[in-house]
Amino acid sequence: MSEQDSGTRNVLSRRDFLKLLAAAGTALTFTPFVPWGQFMPNPSNTVLQKAQVMLPDGTQANVKTFPKNSSQVVTYPLTGDSVLDQEAFRKWQFIRLPSELGGDTEDVSAFRVYSMVCLHLWCLWKYWPQEGRKRGECPCHGSMYNPLTGKAFAGPASLQAPPSNVLATLYLEADNDGNLWFLPAKWDINVNGIIGYGRILKT
Numbered sequence: 209m210s211e212q213d214s215g216t217r218n219v220l221s222r223r224d225f226l227k228l229l230a231a232a233g234t235a236l237t238f239t240p241f242v243p244w245g246q247f248m249p250n251p252s253n254t255v256l257q258k259a260q261v262m263l264p265d266g267t268q269a270n271v272k273t274f275p276k277n278s279s280q281v282v283t284y285p286l287t288g289d290s291v292l293d294q295e296a297f298r299k300w301q302f303i304r305l306p307s308e309l310g311g312d313t314e315d316v317s318a319f320r321v322y323s324m325v326c327l328h329l330w331c332l333w334k335y336w337p338q339e340g341r342k343r344g345e346c347p348c349h350g351s352m353y354n355p356l357t358g359k360a361f362a363g364p365a366s367l368q369a370p371p372s373n374v375l376a377t378l379y380l381e382a383d384n385d386g387n388l389w390f391l392p393a394k395w396d397i398n399v400n401g402i403i404g405y406g407r408i409l410k411t
């Protein structure tokens with residue numbers, strides 16, 4: 209099957225799934241036994257590899273230069289196809305934590321990467337660095353996400369049963385120059401999580 213064919217099929221299945229979500233409404237919250245994860249359109253048809261964390265300005269993110277308490281939208285996995293690379297399911301908030309949450313450290317522990325697809329109804333949330341906020345906020349229905357863990361702490365996403373209250377994440381590695389890389393993701397609720405569905409938070 210060509211990538212275009214599989215892309216078309218994913219778009220259709222997403223639309224169908226969104227209709228299902230709209231029909232199911234809050235039922236999703238109370239049906240954790242349904243294996244929703246198997247229906248999610250994660251970009252699993254791409255072979256995932258270690259990849260540079262490329263910022264919108266075309267440079268590679270670096271632990272020495274990326275500003276504390278700030279975020280950028282990054283893409284993973286990149287395909288090189290400008291249309292596919294715009295998919296919401298490839299968009300991540302790349303966050304350097306504020307100082308009080310460990311953002312001063314010059315290694316990967318100062319950073320977090322979370323899927324931008326809100327766990328409620330798939331709007332795109334973003335990180336707000338302002339004093340008194342310093343959290344992820346979804347503009348649609350007000351779900352809020354803890355930047356340290358990716359766990360929803362307010363709004364409808366916070367009422368969903370695990371794993372659908374914790375965002376999918378990407379893990380990082382820094383090379384000797386401080387340049388940051390994404391480690392290959394595994395779309396599994398116990399590893400990186402499943403985009404738009406969730407992740408089991410390790411304690």
Ligand code: FES
Pocket residue numbers: 326327328329330331346347348349350351363364365
């Ligand atoms: S889509 Fe409803 S809170 Fe994000």
